[in-house]
Amino acid sequence: MTIFVAQTKVDDGMNDNRTQIWTGDDLTDAEFSAITELLRERRQFDLGQYKDRCIRRRIAKRLRACEIADFNSYLNRLTLDSDELDTLLATISIHVSQFFRNPGTYQILEQKILPELIQQAQKEKRKKLTLWSAGCATGEEPYSLALLVDDLKSNDVDISVVATDISKPVLEIARKGIYDKGRLREVPPAAMLNYFVERDDGYQLIERIRQQVEFKHHNIMTAEEFPQVDLILCRNVMIYFTREEQEKILTRFASILPENGVLVLGRSETMTGVIRNYFKSEFPVERIYRRTAEPVKLSALVETA
Numbered sequence: 001m002t003i004f005v006a007q008t009k010v011d012d013g014m015n016d017n018r019t020q021i022w023t024g025d026d027l028t029d030a031e032f033s034a035i036t037e038l039l040r041e042r043r044q045f046d047l048g049q050y051k052d053r054c055i056r057r058r059i060a061k062r063l064r065a066c067e068i069a070d071f072n073s074y075l076n077r078l079t080l081d082s083d084e085l086d087t088l089l090a091t092i093s094i095h096v097s098q099f100f101r102n103p104g105t106y107q108i109l110e111q112k113i114l115p116e117l118i119q120q121a122q123k124e125k126r127k128k129l130t131l132w133s134a135g136c137a138t139g140e141e142p143y144s145l146a147l148l149v150d151d152l153k154s155n156d157v158d159i160s161v162v163a164t165d166i167s168k169p170v171l172e173i174a175r176k177g178i179y180d181k182g183r184l185r186e187v188p189p190a191a192m193l194n195y196f197v198e199r200d201d202g203y204q205l206i207e208r209i210r211q212q213v214e215f216k217h218h219n220i221m222t223a224e225e226f227p228q229v230d231l232i233l234c235r236n237v238m239i240y241f242t243r244e245e246q247e248k249i250l251t252r253f254a255s256i257l258p259e260n261g262v263l264v265l266g267r268s269e270t271m272t273g274v275i276r277n278y279f280k281s282e283f284p285v286e287r288i289y290r291r292t293a294e295p296v297k298l299s300a301l302v303e304t305a
């Protein structure tokens with residue numbers, strides 16, 4: 001007996017009683033390419049550098065959510081319905097996050113890394129430091145940084161936080177700064193009291209902190225301009241990219257960080273290959289790296305353009 005049967009093809013692509021359960025492995029290469037093409041053409045989003053299996057599983061998730069058994073119907077829908085195309089993009093670029101995710105990392109940032117960056121700027125008589133959350137999702141990461149900065153209160157050095165993501169819908173959510181309790185689990189009680197206001201739909205970060213983060217749309221895989229920064233948090237983003245793509249991005253990070261600038265990756269992300277010449281590991285468990293003095297090789301950068 002077959003439990004999961006793809007039933008007859010229908011045209012509207014929605015809500016009939018078909019029972020195909022997509023897993024992702026069942027997408028043919030031609031079907032996968034059709035989606036790749038559409039996202040490239042309409043959203044300038046290149047799936048080529050993402051790990052194939054992750055993407056297939058996420059496409060399957062949308063097919064299941066739309067209750068579509070016939071791939072062509074889904075392709076039709078994607079062509080006609082720009083909301084579904086955005087939803088697919090948001091599903092592919094998964095955006096789970098949390099305030100102070102991996103609290104140990106934030107403790108080190110607060111107690112060691114940020115004070116040191118401030119001291120160095122003071123010594124060099126620089127008035128500004130920029131922190132970049134690349135792949136910021138719904139804002140928990142850059143706002144966590146902004147909370148640390150608010151607490152450090154450096155009078156003579158202005159610290160700004162820039163936050164970027166490829167998904168415009170998640171940036172909209174981020175700008176509002178409203179979160180449910182699950183996302184706030186690691187926020188200390190005193191910070192909850194000082195910085196959040198309870199509302200019917202969750203807890204909103206106070207306006208003063210929201211205004212300290214500048215949210216922008218940006219794709220870290222393209223040759224778009226990278227901001228000049230002193231610290232980069234790029235956590236749980238590159239895990240979905242091929243190793244080749246990761247190396248290109250890390251090379252570009254190295255090219256914009258000054259000597260002693262800081263890079264923080266996700267706890268399950270690692271640095272391999274030539275990139276290790278540009279960074280020394282300072283806190284291995286927390287994946288905190290310092291930029292070395294090694295100049296970035298131009299040939300490595302040309303490939304990324």
Ligand SMILES: C[S@@+](CC[C@H](N)C(=O)[O-])C[C@H]1O[C@@H](n2cnc3c(N)ncnc32)[C@H](O)[C@@H]1O
Pocket residue numbers: 093094095096097098101134135136137138140141164165166167170218219220221234235236237266
């Ligand atoms: C799992 S979230 C990580 C959020 C946060 N950094 C953290 O660790 O909690 C990954 C984010 O990376 C973003 N992303 C994926 N591909 C990207 C790209 N090419 N450029 C910029 N952001 C990207 C996704 O949209 C998503 O919001």
